[in-house]
Amino acid sequence: MSEIAEKKLRMAAIRKKRHRAETRFRLFGMAAVSVGLIFLAVLFAVVLFSGLSAFKQTVIHLDIPVEASGDNYQAMVKLSLRNAFQDVTSRRHKRELYALVSSGAAYQLKDRVQAAPVLRGTMVSIWVTASADVDMAIKGETPRLTDRQLAWVDDLKTKERLKTQFNWRFFTGGDSREPELAGIAVATLGSLFSVFVCLALSFPLGVLTAVYLEEFAPRTRWTDFIEVNINNLAAVPSIVFGLLGLAVFLNAFGLPRSAPLVGGMVLALMTLPTIIITGRAALKAVPPSIREAALAVGASPLQAVFHHVLPLAMPGVLTGTIIGTARALGETAPLLMIGMVAFVVDLPETILSPATALPVQVFLWADSPERGFEERTIAAILILLLFTCLMNLTAVLLRKKYEIRW
Amino acid sequence: MFTLKRPLAFAALALIAMTGLAEARDQIKIVGSSTVYPFATVVAEKFGKSTAFKTPVVESTGSGGGLKLFCAGVGDRHPDIANASRRIKKSEVERCAQNGITDIIEVKVGYDGIVLANSKKTNVLSLSLKDVYLALAKDVPAGAGKTTPNPYKTWKDVNASLPATKIEVLGPPPTSGTRDAFVELAMEGGCKTFGWIKALKKKDTKAYKALCHTIREDGAFIEAGENDNLIVKKLDANPKAFGIFGYSFLDQNAERVQGSIINGNSPTFENISDGKYPVSRPLFFYVKKDHIGKIPGIKEYMAEFTSDKAWGVEGYLADKGLIPMSESERAKWNGKVKTLANLNM
Numbered sequence: 038m039s040e041i042a043e044k045k046l047r048m049a050a051i052r053k054k055r056h057r058a059e060t061r062f063r064l065f066g067m068a069a070v071s072v073g074l075i076f077l078a079v080l081f082a083v084v085l086f087s088g089l090s091a092f093k094q095t096v097i098h099l100d101i102p103v104e105a106s107g108d109n110y111q112a113m114v115k116l117s118l119r120n121a122f123q124d125v126t127s128r129r130h131k132r133e134l135y136a137l138v139s140s141g142a143a144y145q146l147k148d149r150v151q152a153a154p155v156l157r158g159t160m161v162s163i164w165v166t167a168s169a170d171v172d173m174a175i176k177g178e179t180p181r182l183t184d185r186q187l188a189w190v191d192d193l194k195t196k197e198r199l200k201t202q203f204n205w206r207f208f209t210g211g212d213s214r215e216p217e218l219a220g221i222a223v224a225t226l227g228s229l230f231s232v233f234v235c236l237a238l239s240f241p242l243g244v245l246t247a248v249y250l251e252e253f254a255p256r257t258r259w260t261d262f263i264e265v266n267i268n269n270l271a272a273v274p275s276i277v278f279g280l281l282g283l284a285v286f287l288n289a290f291g292l293p294r295s296a297p298l299v300g301g302m303v304l305a306l307m308t309l310p311t312i313i314i315t316g317r318a319a320l321k322a323v324p325p326s327i328r329e330a331a332l333a334v335g336a337s338p339l340q341a342v343f344h345h346v347l348p349l350a351m352p353g354v355l356t357g358t359i360i361g362t363a364r365a366l367g368e369t370a371p372l373l374m375i376g377m378v379a380f381v382v383d384l385p386e387t388i389l390s391p392a393t394a395l396p397v398q399v400f401l402w403a404d405s406p407e408r409g410f411e412e413r414t415i416a417a418i419l420i421l422l423l424f425t426c427l428m429n430l431t432a433v434l435l436r437k438k439y440e441i442r443w
Numbered sequence: 444m445f446t447l448k449r450p451l452a453f454a455a456l457a458l459i460a461m462t463g464l465a466e467a468r469d470q471i472k473i474v475g476s477s478t479v480y481p482f483a484t485v486v487a488e489k490f491g492k493s494t495a496f497k498t499p500v501v502e503s504t505g506s507g508g509g510l511k512l513f514c515a516g517v518g519d520r521h522p523d524i525a526n527a528s529r530r531i532k533k534s535e536v537e538r539c540a541q542n543g544i545t546d547i548i549e550v551k552v553g554y555d556g557i558v559l560a561n562s563k564k565t566n567v568l569s570l571s572l573k574d575v576y577l578a579l580a581k582d583v584p585a586g587a588g589k590t591t592p593n594p595y596k597t598w599k600d601v602n603a604s605l606p607a608t609k610i611e612v613l614g615p616p617p618t619s620g621t622r623d624a625f626v627e628l629a630m631e632g633g634c635k636t637f638g639w640i641k642a643l644k645k646k647d648t649k650a651y652k653a654l655c656h657t658i659r660e661d662g663a664f665i666e667a668g669e670n671d672n673l674i675v676k677k678l679d680a681n682p683k684a685f686g687i688f689g690y691s692f693l694d695q696n697a698e699r700v701q702g703s704i705i706n707g708n709s710p711t712f713e714n715i716s717d718g719k720y721p722v723s724r725p726l727f728f729y730v731k732k733d734h735i736g737k738i739p740g741i742k743e744y745m746a747e748f749t750s751d752k753a754w755g756v757e758g759y760l761a762d763k764g765l766i767p768m769s770e771s772e773r774a775k776w777n778g779k780v781k782t783l784a785n786l787n788m
Contacts (some may be wrong), residue, residue, distance in 0.1 A: 055521075068491075140489075140759070144492055181695075181697070181698065188673075209762075211498075213488055214481065214484045214485045214488055214763070215488075249615075254629055291520055293468070293519075293520070294472070294520075294522075295472075295502070296501055376502055378502065378503065379500050379501060379502040379503075380480070380483075380484040380487065380488075380492050380500065380501035380503075381498075381500050382487070382488055382497050382498035383470075383497055384489065391470065391472075391500040403670060403672065404477075404670055404671070404672065405481070405672075406481065406671065406672070406689075406691050406692045406694075406695040406696075406763075406764065408695060408696070411672075
């Protein structure tokens, strides 16, 4: 009797210990997940907090006397500033005064006057972009302005000639060396072009390869060899693909540098293994009964695959493609080698015109000495994150909508 | 139902687009030094906005990488202009000549200073080049002809007049032009102050270079990557540390960091342009003469770069941190640009 009771007690102790071990494991798991979530939340909070200000831009209202003839718009802008602050006389003070507005102001005026030549010889009232230094001061950064300039800015503010507005130029402009004029249009277009080329090349190639390897290829030593190599390619660092692109596409084929076409081709090389691997997994997941049923009613193997198996595997294939492309969208290293890390101002017209890409723009701005680029870098990161999130969301939705569970 | 027709059509379109390659390039392509990049891009932008030409594309590849691309050949596929933070080397000129580029126009644009800066929260340091060398070299001289691994832990160990703070310097990696220039100008400058080392240069150049150009690897010098902004931020967070970067970053972050005085001269605009500040280097760009007339706008771009409103004392490049040349030097180089004079080694 006592022996049995003792045994029961011992068993209970062991059970308790095992339960404790499980509770501990669950707690560790929860702790790990919450630490990850906290880091993610902090990252997003920091990025949002310090990047959102870039979507606002300070502008200054000027009354500019436009000459009846002549095209020195810079001088007209300067004259209007002198008119607004007539007590400024010394050369140094004038330079400080001119530094309040962006060097882009003259081009804003030029565009306005050239669009409406009737304005010649009249007083044009226009909101021009303030310089980055003024912008940073308004946004509460430690200003690089002198006390005199700060007094002028305060004066403009009290006269309601200075305000902040939504920064359209950030979305429509190309790169610039003046933070207040810099935009991400070239980078966005370049990224879109590259991703388009990447998809156009890697999707058909990848899917067809997956179909052939999975459905038709005989299992020989050769196909095993190819399979191992495809798996290896998926793990190759992206810079290697950049070097390959430089050697093959630029040097051997003679394609132009800095072109989204070449960028897309390099990214396609990088995405191909991902598409092939996920494509094969998706094809494998289609039950053999579908294939056998198609063959049983007299379909050829080709018909069985393209009419029945592939459409059913498509949601999985697309998910893999989108995730692979989203990764390609965030790549900088391979683009470095083929000259897409460049200063490009003009919007690309075709896939052969020079362009940059979003992650490259982030890299370039993070490296610029001007303080105004700090917030713009983060804003560009936000846009890049938005694009990747959208693509991943599409993948999730596609899977939800079309996925069939057997 | 999904079909493959559309993606295939896209691929076909891409291939058709590729056939349009024969079209001639109508946009200037510039490659080269990351130090000249901030200046070349400003000129390119102004040039693009104020003329009918397209804005040149500027790539930051480093001086060596840029000149390699530049010298690869003549024609649309090769860049028209290479920026460099040092003069073109003889080997590079020969390489160019091998590939059919015999006519190169050299343009010196101004100077760049390299500063040793720390946070404004502490005092400005006054150093000699010898102090810099002793603080950062891997091996330091110990009596005539002998060396020892760098024993100095604090600045006070190097020079009794300096504070007793730990030596902690953040600088660029060996791939950087800034690092090359710092090593050549500051380290070697301090190294040469030892008589026997100077004598060594003639006897054994290799040993001389190894002694003067090798930076310590025991943690006192920290490679902080090519990003100078990052160095400035780290200095702000750690007032005991020093950082090595270009003058333009000091200029843009003057309220956060200050440059140390070297050999009695602080890194100011005037001191660098007078040549008093010892750690400064000239900046250049090189133009392929064969491309002038074929690629539109090269002459005009050169004219914009060498105009007084750009590279002058009050020009917009000076606002970006370029140290202008003296008036006579500017006139000399301007003349070379106007006559398209060939490079003379």
